[in-house]
Amino acid sequence: MVIDGSLVSVQDAETHANSELLEQANQLANGGDYRSAISLLEQAGTYDDYPLAQRLIELRIHAYSKMQWPEPHDNWPPAHDNRFADVNGFPEVAAGELDVGALKAGILGKGGLIVRGLMDSERIEKMRENIDRVLQARVDSANEVPGADSNPWYRRSPSVQGGPVQFRGGVRYTTIGSVWSVDSPPVTFQLIEYYRKIGIPELLTSYFGEAPVLSVRKWVVRCAAPNNGASSGWHQDGYFLGDASAIRTANLWIALTDCGGDADAPGLEIVGGGERTIYETGTRGSPFNWTVGQELVDEIAQTNPVQCPRFNAGDALFFDHFNLHRTGFGLNHTKNRYAIESWFFAGSTAPLKQQPVVI
Ligand SMILES: O=C(O)CCC(=O)C(=O)O
Ligand SMILES: [Fe+2]
Known part of the structure; x- marks a missing residue:
């Protein structure tokens, strides 16, 4: 015809x-x-x-x-120039100064690297709106609101292991919490487009000495509420991610709200110093089997003090799975804090249980 x-x-x-x-x-x-x-x-x-x-x-x-992935190479962790040796706390660079030398010396020498002004204000605004939209779509889906299952902003791919949205251990979803980025195809699209625009894949290819990947389970967008009086757990992501001595990671954590320090939204409480060891969990005052007890944190803090950096929306922090941290808590927080947590893995060491995502 x-x-x-x-x-x-x-x-x-x-x-x-x-x-x-x-x-x-x-x-x-x-x-x-x-x-x-x-x-x-x-x-x-x-x-x-x-x-x-x-x-x-x-x-x-x-x-x-x-895809074919190489065997993990022997040059790990790579040498760095220790350029931040004299810096107290986490070193900082402006977004325009971010390069692989700074990333190595920051993560491997100091436990992390703050990047100021990584995300522009227009994108920050859009991402916060996205996160609200995605969290609401998940609530609607869990509540079986008519039409919710065809909302493209929260749609679990059949390739994701984990089944459809459900109440988590009997707890209802709310508009506060974390969502896997891949549960929102438009958010995933925008984030990868953004990482490419600012050169993250190239930067991390130089850092790892091979191509980076993301994963289903360790790539989240989040809205955290002020947790006045209720502390969250001190942890190292290396405890959950797989064999800490075998994996190679870089987490790009981006604040979408002014937070930490004297701001009115919770930031991160985080230990610097670049120790590459996994601490004992579930002991010394620890509330859970996956958290590091406060007594042990206090001991570690004698040599590497706990910090709570002040972030402006759009600032970022790179760190890896040996870093000890928790969501910040303070008694005077009044605002929700939005953030994006993106754990990148060296492709050859990505743990299958996290469901690697090729970028
Ligand atoms: O966003 C937070 O409060 C927690 C972040 C975190 O634990 C991580 O990025 O590994
Ligand atoms: Fe973490």
Whole structure:
């Protein structure tokens, strides 16, 4: 049948173009070329092309097991120039000064590196709105609000292990909390677009000496409420992530709210110093089996004092899985704090139980 072109609506034409694009990406993936399939959709797509954004997540998850990863190289942890040796606390650089030398000397020499002004204010605003939207969509989905399951802002991919949204241990979801980024295809699209724009994949490829990946379970967007009087657990992410001596990580934590220090929203309480050891958990006053007891933290703090850096919205902190920290708490916080936590892994050491996500 011949269709008069003028009768085809703009929307039909777009849908058609998209299905061709998705088909092309499928063919590349079926031929084993996941990188090209991902690039094709990344470059041709936009965050609000929801089916495309969702397909991209599925490709990114499947890609990890289909791609070849090198054997972990021997040069780890890499040497650094100790340029921050004289700095008290966490060293800081402006976003424009961030490079692999600063990242190595910061994480490996001092336990972390603060990057001032990494995210621009327009994007910060958009990300905070996104987080509200995603948390609300999850509440609606858990409450089985009609139509909630077709809200593209909270949609779990069938490739994600973990099943559909449910109450967590009998606790109802609220508009406070953390959400896996991959549970929101438009957020995932925007975040990866942003990381590329500011050169994070290249920076971390130099840092790891190989390509970085993200993961389903350790890449979250968050709105934390003031926790006046209720402390959260001191922890090292190395305790959960897998074999701490084998994995290679860099967490990019970005504040989307002014927080920490004397601000009115909770920041991070964090021990610097760059010790590369996993501390005992579940003892010495620890409330949980995964947390480090306050008594032990006090002991560690005698050599490496606990810090609570002041972050402006858009500032970031890089650290890795040996860092000891917790969500900050103070008695005078009045505001919610929004943040993005992105744990990157050296591709060859990414723990499968975190479900690696190819970027
Ligand atoms: O955002 C927070 O309060 C917790 C962050 C954290 O534990 C992490 O990034 O590993
Ligand atoms: Fe953590």
